[in-house]
Amino acid sequence: MKRELLSEETLQIALASLPDWQIEGRELVREFRFDSYLAGIEFVNRIAQEAEALNHHPDLLVGWRKVIVRLTTHSAGGLTGLDVTLAGNISAV
Template sequence: MRPELLDEDAIKRGLGTLSENWVVEGRELVREFRFPSYMAGIEFVRRIAVLAEAMNHHPDLLVGWRKVKVRLSTHSAGGLTALDFDLAGQVTAAASA
């Protein structure tokens, strides 16, 4: 079964549950995380990968020098669903682990 696409009100409510650094860009939920070293960012990506596999919900990740940009969207639904906000919360927690 395909996840239900969220309407604008639900997206605003979802953003309210996340840290202020998450933003909506088009049909994606986006945040850039910064780290003290390149390897700290790579370790963060590894933690995200474990979470994503457990949910079978995989973000797009852009790894740079001491930063990682996370882009979430439910491709099968064509936009944002509750899965994206759930994973965003877990990703935020993983950043401080």
């Protein structure tokens, strides 16, 4: 089943409830910073659990004491409610 793209208005409302997330093109993006490299890796493992539960998997860039998360629904060609849901779940981690 194809997911519906969110309107610009809906995205702006969603962003109000997702502090530090930004829209970059067709993606929701956020950088998380940590006190150590291993803390970032532990965070990635926790994100993986959330992603598997929703069967929706972000692109992750792991660096020294930081993790950049990029969300989009590739099959829809942009942002859907699934991306907003996962962003909220990741923020709660």
